[in-house]
Amino acid sequence: xxxxxxxxxxxxxxxxxxxxxxxxxxxxxxxxxxxxxxxxxxxxxxxxxxxxxxxxxxxxxxxxxxxxxxxxxxxxxxxxxxxxxxxxxxxxxxxxxxxxxxxxxxxxxxxxxxxxxxxxxxxxxxxxxxxxxxxxxxxxxxxxxxxxxxxxxxxxxxxxxxxxxxxxxxxxxxxxxxxxxxxxxxxxxxxxxxxxxxxxxxxxxxxxxxxxxxxxxxxxxxxxxxxxxxxxxxxxxxxxxxxxxxxxxxxxxxxxxxxxxxxxxxxxxxxxxxxxxxxxxxxxxxxxxxxxxxxxxxxxxxxxxxxxxxxxxxxxxxxxxxxxxxxxxxxxxx
Numbered sequence: 001x002x003x004x005x006x007x008x009x010x011x012x013x014x015x016x017x018x019x020x021x022x023x024x025x026x027x028x029x030x031x032x033x034x035x036x037x038x039x040x041x042x043x044x045x046x047x048x049x050x051x052x053x054x055x056x057x058x059x060x061x062x063x064x065x066x067x068x069x070x071x072x073x074x075x076x077x078x079x080x081x082x083x084x085x086x087x088x089x090x091x092x093x094x095x096x097x098x099x100x101x102x103x104x105x106x107x108x109x110x111x112x113x114x115x116x117x118x119x120x121x122x123x124x125x126x127x128x129x130x131x132x133x134x135x136x137x138x139x140x141x142x143x144x145x146x147x148x149x150x151x152x153x154x155x156x157x158x159x160x161x162x163x164x165x166x167x168x169x170x171x172x173x174x175x176x177x178x179x180x181x182x183x184x185x186x187x188x189x190x191x192x193x194x195x196x197x198x199x200x201x202x203x204x205x206x207x208x209x210x211x212x213x214x215x216x217x218x219x220x221x222x223x224x225x226x227x228x229x230x231x232x233x234x235x236x237x238x239x240x241x242x243x244x245x246x247x248x249x250x251x252x253x254x255x256x257x258x259x260x261x262x263x264x265x266x267x268x269x270x271x272x273x274x275x276x277x278x279x280x281x282x283x284x285x286x287x288x289x290x291x292x293x294x295x296x297x298x299x300x301x302x303x304x305x306x307x308x309x310x311x312x313x314x315x316x317x318x319x320x321x322x323x324x325x326x327x328x329x330x331x332x333x334x
Contacts, residue, residue, distance in 0.1 A: 022229045023047040023081055025074075025121075027112070028088030029064050030056060032187040033127065036222045037086060044226060049078055052089070069108040070100075079119035084229040086125045087112060091154070098153040105157035110164045116174060123175045123229055128162055130180045130214075130243060130305050131155035139212070141306040144180070144241050162241060177228055178241040179221075182305055186218025186325050192298050195284065196252060200259035204280070205272025207252040211300040214245040217320030224316050233314035242310045246318040252277075252299045255322065262326040274300075 024041055028034040029050030035058060041048045042061045050058060051074070055066025067074055069089055079085070090105045109126065116124050132155055134148030150156035162178055169176040189197055199207075221244055228234045257267040281296035288295075310316065 021045050021047060022083045023049075024084045024086060024229070025049045025051060025078060025082050026086045026088065027051045027067075027069065028090065029058070030054075031088060033184065033218065033221065034086075034088045036187075036218055037088070037225055040222050040226050049082070051078065069112060070104045074112055074115050076115070076119060079116060079121060082116070082119065082121045084123040084125060085112070085116045085121050086127065086225060088127045091157075096153070101153045101157035102160075105154070106161045106164060109161045110168060113165055113168055113174075113176075117169065117172065121174055123177060123234075124165070124169065125177045125179065125225065125228055126161065126165055127225075128158045128178050128180050128241065129155070130182050130303075132158035132162055132180060132241075133305075134159075136302050136304065139302040139304065141214070141304040142243075143306050144243055144309060175235065175238045177234055177237050179225070180241050180243045180305075181221050182214040182216050182243070182245045182303075184218055184221060185215050185322050186320070192252075192295070193255065195295075195299075196255045197259040197263075199280075200256050200263060200265070205276055206268040206270060207256050207277055207299070208271040208274050209251055209253045210274070211302055212249040212251045212254075213301075213303040214305045215248070215250055215322060216244050216246050217318065217322075217325055219325075220244075220246060220318040220320050224310075227314075227316060231314055231316075236313055237310075242313075243305045243307050244310060245305050245307050246321055247307065248321055249304055250322060258323050258326045261323075 022041070024046055026034050026038050026041070026048060029038050030052040034050070034052070038048050038050045038058060038061060048061065050062060050064045051067050052064050053066065053068045053070075056064045058064060065078060067078070087109060090109070091101055113124055131152070132150070133142060133146065134150045134155060136142060137148060147159075150159055165176055165178070183191075185193065224244060253271065260267055277299065278296055281299055282292060284290075284295040285292050307318075
């Protein structure tokens with residue numbers, strides 16, 4: 001028996017800001033970004049159809065529709081009358097097999113875009129990642145055109161999906177907007193942010209001032225995503241990726257200091273030995289079965305990006321920094 005989907009009737013009402021409400025589908029709706037995006041769209045008065053692989057429920061709002069995009073098509077009734085499709089579903093962690101990145105991050109994305117195009121969806125928002133740009137060559141902030149060879153399957157799959165979407169949708173009736181967020185903070189601690197908080201709590205030596213990376217706050221990223229269907233400047237962004245950062249450069253030392261202050265401790269003075277941190281990072285590589293040097297590069301390498309193009313297009317501006325949000329649990333991988 002075919003699954004039944006409870007989809008609200010198409011409607012045009014005034015949004016909370018006085019504009020016309022948007023009817024949107026959000027894939028990956030139970031993830032960190034998808035959950036907050038769904039909540040904010042509802043707050044703004046939009047019709048939202050949240051979708052995830054296993055379905056379920058959110059604290060407030062409509063029931064999450066269960067659609068496994070890796071194995072099934074998006075039911076056409078979920079796309080009926082939809083203005084904007086936000087595609088956030090995908091494989092993000094670094095331990096998946098390469099074939100799965102291809103199936104879900106590339107093939108399923110292109111299939112979904114074809115289905116949205118056929119259903120008459122107006123805008124397809126693809127949340128990609130700065131990882132699609134490959135690793136940095138030096139410490140200079142990179143713009144959207146500064147690409148290098150992708151060395152990991154996740155980044156390669158995101159770049160392949162971007163290229164396939166551009167080829168499919170370029171010049172067509174459905175507008176494509178590609179967003180490349182930097183590392184996202186503002187949710188449960190993960191990755192190196194979690195390790196830095198642990199280091200601060202354990203009183204480990206302060207990291208040396210070396211390296212730096214760009215990040216973006218969850219609230220700022222979601223605010224941008226909510227604006228896209230309504231902003232006239234988003235037409236100028238069509239089919240060309242947009243990097244999203246908060247404009248700050250975060251070294252491991254700065255992150256460590258932030259975590260100490262958030263934990264009620266004063267910042268340490270001086271700096272720890274680089275050898276100590278190299279050994280600590282090597283221990284994480286062994287613990288997590290990653291290639292030697294992986295965590296040291298993440299902690300003390302350079303990964304800086306610029307949102308100059310995005311800022312020139314419209315009036316969206318980031319309002320958060322890591323320090324302004326670190327009082328709660330912060331950090332999510334992108």
